[in-house]
Amino acid sequence: MYQWDFGSLWTYRWLFVQGLGVTAAFTVAIVVIGLLVGLAAGLAKLSHVAPLRWLSNAYIEVFRCTPLLVQLVWFYYALPILAGIEISAVGASVLALSLYGGSFYAEIIRGGIVSIDRGQGEAAAALGMTPAQSLRRIILPQALKRMVPPLMNQSIIQFKNTSLVSVLAVPDLLYQGQVAAHDSYRPLEIYTLVAVLYFAALYPLTWIVRRGEQRLATSD
Amino acid sequence: MTDVSGRAKIEIAHLAKSFGTQAVLKDVSLAVPAGGVVALIGPSGSGKSTLLRCINLLVVPDAGEVRVGDDAFRFGAGTKLPGTKALARFRAGTGMVFQHFNLFPHLTALQNVMEGPVTVQRLPKAEAEARARALLAKVGLADKAEQYPSRLSGGQKQRVAIARALAMEPEVMLFDEATSALDPELVGEVLSVMRALAADGMTMVIVTHEIAFAREVADRVVFLRDGVVVEEGPARTLIDAPQHPDTQAFLAHFHRRGEAPAA
Numbered sequence: 057m058y059q060w061d062f063g064s065l066w067t068y069r070w071l072f073v074q075g076l077g078v079t080a081a082f083t084v085a086i087v088v089i090g091l092l093v094g095l096a097a098g099l100a101k102l103s104h105v106a107p108l109r110w111l112s113n114a115y116i117e118v119f120r121c122t123p124l125l126v127q128l129v130w131f132y133y134a135l136p137i138l139a140g141i142e143i144s145a146v147g148a149s150v151l152a153l154s155l156y157g158g159s160f161y162a163e164i165i166r167g168g169i170v171s172i173d174r175g176q177g178e179a180a181a182a183l184g185m186t187p188a189q190s191l192r193r194i195i196l197p198q199a200l201k202r203m204v205p206p207l208m209n210q211s212i213i214q215f216k217n218t219s220l221v222s223v224l225a226v227p228d229l230l231y232q233g234q235v236a237a238h239d240s241y242r243p244l245e246i247y248t249l250v251a252v253l254y255f256a257a258l259y260p261l262t263w264i265v266r267r268g269e270q271r272l273a274t275s276d
Numbered sequence: 277m278t279d280v281s282g283r284a285k286i287e288i289a290h291l292a293k294s295f296g297t298q299a300v301l302k303d304v305s306l307a308v309p310a311g312g313v314v315a316l317i318g319p320s321g322s323g324k325s326t327l328l329r330c331i332n333l334l335v336v337p338d339a340g341e342v343r344v345g346d347d348a349f350r351f352g353a354g355t356k357l358p359g360t361k362a363l364a365r366f367r368a369g370t371g372m373v374f375q376h377f378n379l380f381p382h383l384t385a386l387q388n389v390m391e392g393p394v395t396v397q398r399l400p401k402a403e404a405e406a407r408a409r410a411l412l413a414k415v416g417l418a419d420k421a422e423q424y425p426s427r428l429s430g431g432q433k434q435r436v437a438i439a440r441a442l443a444m445e446p447e448v449m450l451f452d453e454a455t456s457a458l459d460p461e462l463v464g465e466v467l468s469v470m471r472a473l474a475a476d477g478m479t480m481v482i483v484t485h486e487i488a489f490a491r492e493v494a495d496r497v498v499f500l501r502d503g504v505v506v507e508e509g510p511a512r513t514l515i516d517a518p519q520h521p522d523t524q525a526f527l528a529h530f531h532r533r534g535e536a537p538a539a
Contacts, residue, residue, distance in 0.1 A: 178334055179378035179437075183392035183444060184368025186360050193395050197382050 062245050068236040075232030076253060082149070082218045082228060087211045089154035094161025099191075101166050112162065119159035125220055127152040132224050145224040153221070157214045164210060168203035169195060208265040212258055219254070229253060285310040285479045286448055291330055291340035292352075293323075300326045301337070302503040308448070311477040315490035315511065318500035319526060324483045327500065328450050331481060332370040333363055344370055345447045368396050371441030375453040377433040379425040385412060385436045386421040392444045404443075411439040415469050431462030435469055448479040455486060467493075487530045491515045499523045 065072075100112035119127070132148035135141075143151075172195050180190035222231035233250040237243040284307040293301040300323045308314050316324040329335040330342060339352035347366050349358055358366070380388050389408035393399040399407070412418050415435040425433055434454055441449060451470065455463045467489050474480055474493050484490055490497055494511040499520070507520040518524045 173378075175374060175376055175378035176380065179372075179374065179380070179440075181334060181364070182332060182367055182370070182372035182374075183440070184364050184366075184396040185392075186364045189364075189395050193391065194380055198380075201382075 071232045075229035079218050079229040083215045086153040090157030093158030097162035098165030116159045119156050124156050145226050149221040149226050160210050164206045168199035172198050205269045287343040289341040291337050293337045300503050313474045313480045313494045315494035315497045316483045322500040323503040324500045328483050332367050369447050371446035371449045373437050373451045373454045375456050377437045381425050389440045389443045415439045430458045431465045434466045451482040
């Protein structure tokens, strides 16, 4: 029987704190950038301008249909050579994760917008609103309410996806766990703790999402 | 009842519109004098709603001319489609009321009515609110100003929608089956608001199945079928003594149901 020894991990407490901080910062960055990219791509997919639609479609499908791990590695090793630029591991990670998340956000945002009754846009147009005014004042405020639960879900997935950046030696929670495991020869305790930390950070978020969905269901 | 230059307020000429291969309007012309009330009647699929939506260019015609007041647009081969800015400016001068109200559910009744003046006309909030409250009072809903649409009855929703359209101080009002989605007992309150508007001298085009109302309030009635104007004339004359067999057949249905007084 294996003898668990969690007490010895206390030495590495600051490593875990730092790792969790990097993971959290990454999540915030890729969620914010991903949402902006997703909004642009989602709107482009609804555009009357055909090339914009094609471009957005191509982007969404490429990033949805290739594994995130492959994208990370490609952005870190291949892109710098092809584009002739230097890109740090953090830069490549933020770029890949944001674009990957953006492709899913785009579909959620597009779906939210088209789910709003046509009559809303017609009423706004009949009042003399331009399409941009109609979107900002009438369509998006309603669509946003419907988008929030799936956007939150996707963001939770993005939180977990940040663990993949450890392959590029970005010092996130999982990477710091690996460092501690190599140092302590206590991988069972370490990886168990890493899993518990992810869970502890995410479970409250899923609870918030569920509350949000219930509120949404009762409000209209 | 024409303006100083002797022109009609609304003038539609040789309008044509197809959806795919389906020709919905074929060479339709229509003129409404200032202060005039015209009712468009006809069976479903006759093109009357499409015609109404062409007047504020919610539906862009394939060919023909649309003029409301001083704003005129020409459509067809060799003409450029109006840009979104020009379209928006044009629509701001026409009010439209929809069958399903299309109130903005995330805004209160008051905010619904203020939305056009604030966003489109850039009116200061206080001024827009004063105008909106006055209009809600006019449609008998002063006490519902702070309610969200989900808390209003169908008739109340439609009256808010009328106030919302009036808030833009439009030159003309377009009603697209404004009472068709209402429970029978709620139709009266909406019709009485429309009746008061007509009495105030508002230029109105009404798509309706309320034949008795059309007879009473409209100056002229236009009967459409399969995208063409079959018969047009003074409201009472056309409804009480239709000339064309199609009009007779259509109206006979209503007479049988006792919805219009017999001739």
